[in-house]
Amino acid sequence: MSLPVRPEPKPGIMDIAAYVPGKSAAPAGVAKVHKLSSNENPLGASPKAVEAVRSVAASLEFYPDGAASRLREAIAEVHGLNPDNILCTNGSDEALGLLAQAYLQPGDEGVFTEHGFLVYRIYIQAAGAVPVVVKETEETADVDAILAAVTDRTRIVFLANPNNPTGTYVPFEEVRRLHAGLPKNVLLVLDAAYAEYVRRNDYETGIELVSSFDNVVMTRTFSKVYGLGGARIGWIYAPAHVIAALNRIRGPFNVNAAAIEAGVAAIRDRGHVEKSVAHNDQWLPWLTEKLTKLGLRVTPSIGNFILIHFPDERRSAALADEYLTARGYILRRVAGYGFPNALRMTIGTEEANRGVVAALSDFLKD
Numbered sequence: 001m002s003l004p005v006r007p008e009p010k011p012g013i014m015d016i017a018a019y020v021p022g023k024s025a026a027p028a029g030v031a032k033v034h035k036l037s038s039n040e041n042p043l044g045a046s047p048k049a050v051e052a053v054r055s056v057a058a059s060l061e062f063y064p065d066g067a068a069s070r071l072r073e074a075i076a077e078v079h080g081l082n083p084d085n086i087l088c089t090n091g092s093d094e095a096l097g098l099l100a101q102a103y104l105q106p107g108d109e110g111v112f113t114e115h116g117f118l119v120y121r122i123y124i125q126a127a128g129a130v131p132v133v134v135k136e137t138e139e140t141a142d143v144d145a146i147l148a149a150v151t152d153r154t155r156i157v158f159l160a161n162p163n164n165p166t167g168t169y170v171p172f173e174e175v176r177r178l179h180a181g182l183p184k185n186v187l188l189v190l191d192a193a194y195a196e197y198v199r200r201n202d203y204e205t206g207i208e209l210v211s212s213f214d215n216v217v218m219t220r221t222f223s224k225v226y227g228l229g230g231a232r233i234g235w236i237y238a239p240a241h242v243i244a245a246l247n248r249i250r251g252p253f254n255v256n257a258a259a260i261e262a263g264v265a266a267i268r269d270r271g272h273v274e275k276s277v278a279h280n281d282q283w284l285p286w287l288t289e290k291l292t293k294l295g296l297r298v299t300p301s302i303g304n305f306i307l308i309h310f311p312d313e314r315r316s317a318a319l320a321d322e323y324l325t326a327r328g329y330i331l332r333r334v335a336g337y338g339f340p341n342a343l344r345m346t347i348g349t350e351e352a353n354r355g356v357v358a359a360l361s362d363f364l365k366d
């Protein structure tokens, strides 16, 4: 047997389709760019979080607290949780990756749904496990279909609730039924990245399930309603035995000093959260109505973004994307999510929202 002539990644690594983030640039000459491609808060971060980051700048030579204790305590206080069951991460992406690393080995299966968040597939494959993709019903995760896909090799089920890029959700009774149908050795990961935006009586994040069972965890992020995507702060609420496993494999200083201070300030600024949610409550239905009136189908969303479907080849998502980008409106192509003819739009500022509706109205007439 001849040796490879250079270091080779583990089997499967080069089969992974690398994550493609939302675009952020428009062509030269566009006066103003509205980035509506990554579900960022159009109001920005809390001014208190910005100030907190400024103050950290004076002492960057010091390592951060590796346990992020103050941040865990602030999160615990706001959500009424035990800080020992919280682990802070470099974005919730890191939490999802650590879970896959800790609980999946080659031959195992990780389950997620057809239009589910693409990061799940990446981390399942990176762990050498097999991604199992489950059909959805009406662009919504289907509990019966997920349960039917579980085998004796399944170790993790990832469910974004609400999901990105559809904005649809699974009511809590259905999440409960999903959990009840899973074997006890299968970890149910509830990714509640958009939970703060949800206004539905039949929705819950999963905190209660995590508190009651050994095989459920919830992940959360500061990237969306808190407007801190650039600071990379996420957290996981999990049973002690899961936290103990993740603490063994995470980077020792995985959440940096600026992120810790930004997070503590942001989560305590409830006024900024309320303002951000109120903005979404106003513009999510407005955009849905205006775009529907233009003849575009919009998937009913409870998040801070909408999925807009385009009618035909002459008025395709690709052409609409070009048209909008040329005018400074950067939306998100979602072909990789199984929607070749749709664009995802983050709910933006009033100016951006009105601008997109006007531009799409022109696009459809042209």
Ligand SMILES: *Cc1c(COP(=O)(O)O)cnc(C)c1O
Residues within 6 Å of the ligand: 039, 090, 091, 092, 093, 094, 117, 160, 163, 164, 191, 193, 220, 221, 222, 223, 224, 229, 232, 233, 234
């Ligand atoms: C944006 C998003 C996240 C958050 O990712 P971060 O790493 O925390 O920035 C997680 N899950 C879903 C479904 C998302 O859309």
